[in-house]
Amino acid sequence: MVFSYYPGCTLKTQAKELDRLARNSAKVLGIILEEVEDWQCCGAVYPLGTDEIATKLASVRVLKEAAKKGQPLVTLCAACTHVIKRVNDDMKNNGDIRRKVNKYMEEEADYKGETEVLHLIEVINKYIGFDKLKEYVKNPLTGRKIGAYYGCMLLRPSSVMAFDDPENPTIFEKFIKALGADPVIYPYRNECCGGYISLKEKDRVKEMVATIKENAKHNGAEQLITACPLCLYNLKQISCRDLNIDYLTEILAEALGITYNSEEEVSYAYSK
Amino acid sequence: MPLNPNSSFTPLIVAFCCNWCSYAGADLAGTSRLNYPAQIKIIKVPCSCRIDPMFVLRAFQKGADGVILCGCHPGDCHYSTGNYYARRRITLFFSMLEYLGIEKERTHLEWVSAAEGNKFASTMRKFTEQIHALGKNERLEDIR
């Protein structure tokens, strides 16, 4: 399976190790991720305003690139998934925005939201299946108690994201289980970590993160995984000895037994 | 009503409504005082399956600019299956009209329940606007 791949800003820079892990893991699973050429940052925040299109163009360009190849578009970052999925929904269902954007882009073929936008976890779910994923696992994470931190952007608004049950999601738990670990369900897994305010209001973010982590630990989690670099950053703002925070691709790579042959491929500097 | 350069044009629109749902929906639009253009003139039929494509052509022949057909929602037909037959007939017939070069915007099928006074009025408003934008129908009119 070949997919168009949109790494997004963070995974292309600070977190490029996570990106590499993702690509290598994907390869093992038979998923080829073809990076979209000349992509631009999606903006990280979905432009809610219905009266301007400039902020949606970067997403539309990427979507169109994928549409040209007829491939689904995969991202690894919850924010990118959120922004691009919602812009795609606008292009599909909001005639006004579609008209304006297509008019502005002045390209031959109009884009009408044809591309399927997926987070990597959705790709695994939809195109591989967790039962099948189990078969690829070389180092099962047996005995590990891992909680998933969903955050906001993958789940809400569910009418557009259609990711999972927005109040009681289970996709990551199935993923964790497939990797051999014990998923820990805790009620705060879909509460906000504070998001972008952590630049100026770090204390507030720490409060919020503390509640989430306490809740996770209370329910028995020893490790948390996220699907969003900003959640990852925020969750790490308070240290917690007995609760590791990792990106989903890290446990995936670990379970798949991906070995690192060169220095280049083994940098864990960011995540540990 | 949207402005049209051809503002003197008053479209003539024939609506066929089934007695049980859409005609009742039109009545509800009335009791709820929901405005829609007076160019809409309703002919009552017992069921959408009573609408013969001949009637549609006849309306165009006699100068109608648009024809809108309304029936009970699929599954809600008073005669239980009438609107399913109607849906096939009308789907094929409208497709044929389009094939003959009659703008597809001149014909419309809408399911309107007896409870959808609002939908009835808004559908009629929208359809009238659509016909207004198209202008006079001359393609099937009998110009004798």
Next chain:
Amino acid sequence: MHIQNDYADQIRLISGSQDLKCMKCGRCSASCPQYEEMDVRPHQFVSYLQRGDIDALMDCESIWKCLSCFACVERCPRDVKPARLIEAARLLRIRRQSDDEFITPEQVPALLELDPDIPQQLLASVFRKYVK
């Protein structure tokens, strides 16, 4: 009450939200993680809009406090979408006067020096949220 003025209409346009649908149930405020931080509370956004008191809405702290977590959007039983309203007010505010003092591109290197782990995503969001 359904006051119409230019700003109110602009908010309605930008947000695509129908304030009249609100039945004042409060589920938005009950769901909001930033409720305590806000001066104008999510369920009040609608009232401000209905009153046409858009200046107060644009000047309130809440527009910087909303995390766009969409909990209120998800749970709103009437499809009013309070987050869209506050986002629209924020857009109006920064279009009128971008909050340049909050962050400028020149400050970024210093920030990164302070905390090299800051993800690009955070900076991108902040620029999207605060700057025109």
Next chain:
Amino acid sequence: MQKIGVFVCHCGTNIAGTVNIDEVVENAKHEPGVKYVAEYPYMCSEAGQSMVQKAIDEHDLSGIVISACSPRMHETTFRRAAARTKLNPFMLEMANIREQCSWVHKDKEEATNKAHALTRAAIAKVHHNTPLFPGESPVTKRALVIGGGIAGVSCALDIAEAGFVVDIVESTPSIGGKMAQLDKTFPTLDCSACILTPKMVDAQFHENINIHTYSEIESVEGFVGDFTITIRKKARSVDMKKCTGCGACYDKCPIKKIPGEFDEGLGMRTAIYTPFAQAIPNVPVIDREHCLKFKTGKCGLCETVCAPDAIDFEQEDELITEKYGAVIIATGITPISLDKFGEYAYTSPDVITSLEFERMTNAAGPTKGELIRISDKKKPKSITFIQCVGSRDVAVRSKTYCSKICCMYTAKHAMLVKDKYPDIEVNVFYIDVRTPGKNFDEFYRRAVEEYGVNYIKGQVGKVVDNGDSLWIQAVDMLDNKQIKTKTDLIVLATAIEPVKSVRNIAGMLSASIDTNNFMTEAHPKLKPVESPTAGVFLAGACQGPKDIPETVAGAGATAAKVIGLLAKDKLITNPCIADLDPYYCNGCSACEKVCPYGAISYEDTEINDHGKKAIRRIAVINKALCQGCGACVVTCPSGAMDLLGFSNRQITAEVDAICR
């Protein structure tokens, strides 16, 4: 050529306010065939009707057009008036210049023009009207009630008392319905079982009532007065005639851990069971899905202990076919599924629905009326009620309507808790408290004033199950404060919806159903207990949320309507039915295939073909079965089939008149 009279109604200012009546009158005078035109402020009044009648006689009119309100409103009125003269009532048509003209248009000139056009169309149609004569059909003096809840039972009792035989079909093993599950009823707090069970017993022993429990409707044929309905009596695996109801079988049944439907899953039942102690009939049923005998072939303990030898593992479904004159749908409601309400943590055992709460406070319930947390069996220190869960909500998971009964039963629950355990803190989160009804608001105020129930205007955003307690995040909108607090038990006032099976039942009876799956009334105000399909009646909450008094009152009204129908010996049938010109029919059978009523068959018939007699295979219409939809007419390419009252010529004439 017809001699047509046109009568234009002002309807006070309803029409005259927007339509220039004089102009409509003047224009009508110039229509072909029009011999007499008159106007009157209220044409439907006694005086207006006599005016029409007088004109028919004086001017020898052969056709009438009434330009007034919707024919759905007064066509019957005017046709009856015409019938009092020498005129055939079907020579009268109405032009709808109120609902479809004066009420929806503001511009007087436009409305007047349209009123004229509509009148013109009606005149054009009348030119092609022909006298029609209704037929007659027989009435089977027997009624079928679908649903054995309080609505069905009380309706059946009323009909049976009037001397007609009534069959009740109930899908569960016992009659009683939702009311049997309830503890107390508002606003009187009398015990639900105490008032319901005597009625159930009355129904059981009434000589005119037959109860088919554990049964479903298999198929429906026929029409008002003459339905033929097949009922599937599902295999109970217990012989109803032999069983004495001793209960030895379920005492011995080894499968004891099946969540009981009657206890909303809070209590357990056995594989052979009666749903509750006062069940009627008091005959157990074997749940074949769980029974060991059926699953593995081993066991059969119940058979061993059954003294009267009533257990019958071989029993098969039984089909009963019976003729009925009327059918009453009384299928009732059920709480919606809360699977998609993750924010309320319904997966937690200590978050329960109101119906589960009813079972819990019921002395005959799974906890013997003791209020506990299911998780740790401890008595809660605080209880939180959340109202409007899934009601008044436009999301897909929810219902847009108000479930109506929740405000009152929540007040009842709160009061019951406080009455039994004054030390428990009771909070109720509400959006609005809606208490219209006799003694309803007083009841709610008592909860607040006498019992100290804490009503908070606001909603709960999230519930977190911490194991030992529940944590909620909510808002008090009047205080403008977010509330983050612990509570021990949460009761969700869950929205109610019609039972799923009603869609299928309505489909079989071709009775219409709204987008929420509630049954549609023939008229919301004037025919509130009849469905638009003749002979199909409605009772109880299948029509919309209803409380018990309303349900019983409505069921009585339904019974009165049914009795009115069954008291007749013959029914007059709709004359607007399909009409075949045998000469044109080529026997292709297309019409037969589309007829929803099986009203068309093909027979070799002798035809007079221009003086020559010939035997041909042509369509024959059963006039009692034909309902006049017109599907056959449009299917017939040659125009051999037509519809009386809506003939090809009539509709074509209307089209022509409108487009003129």
Next chain:
Amino acid sequence: MIQKQMQERAKQMLSLGEVTCVLGWKKGDFSTNPQPAVFESEKDLEDLVYDKYCAANLSKYLVELTKKEGKVLVFLKPCDTYSFNQLLKENLIKKERSYIIGIGCEGNMQVDDDMQEIGLLEKCQTCTKTAHMVFDELIGEELTVRQGDDPFEGVLNLEQMSSDERYGFWREELSKCIRCNACRNVCPACNCRKCVFDNNKYDTAQKVNASSFEEQMFHIIRAYHVAGRCTDCGECSRVCPQLIDLHLLNRKFIKDINEFYGEFQAGADTDTPSPLTDFNIDTDPEPGSVHKRG
């Protein structure tokens, strides 16, 4: 030669009294226009011809012939058997009064006004019907499957035009119509006892060529009335003296039916319900959703 075989077999059946008459073709005024004919004696059968000009579909003649006592021997080409089945389905012919001899076909030729051959008939160029759907016996070689043109190409081309172009095309085509009713007379699906256009019930009984609308109405409604029943035998276009491509109307319905309700071939059997007397609650599209996409 197949013609010889046909004659022999027909004579045999007549002489044995197995059939009372034979429906086939006989030579016309020219060698290129054989006419349908009923043969009642062995002698008559000497005139029976079968060649590449025998395009006429004989099925419809059975409607009248099978009303009479006795049994008719009929020669049907593969495509004609579809019409036979369809008529059977509509109870218009009696199977027990007919004996079908399926005959091979290698395509029929079109002739111009001067009776000169000008290539394969359109219906044969796009032929997909290479096997007999119903027969009592077969004469002649099994057919070689022709690699025909796509029957829907013409419809597709029209669909891709603009509304104005389509209207222009049809106005041009249909205005050629002289209302000779040849299409109606030849069409096996046009089997009404009295055509609605000759029936005053709709006020549509018509004079010849009163206005262009009349022709539009006639052809649109005719196509609609045979929709779901038309086997695409192509006779309408073949017999049209004005050379109007009438099959383009019928094929539009056939194409739409295939697309909206699943592949359907009228006359392939006698029991599949016609798409217009059938429905599918869940999968039938709405008119709005099928309007030409794109």
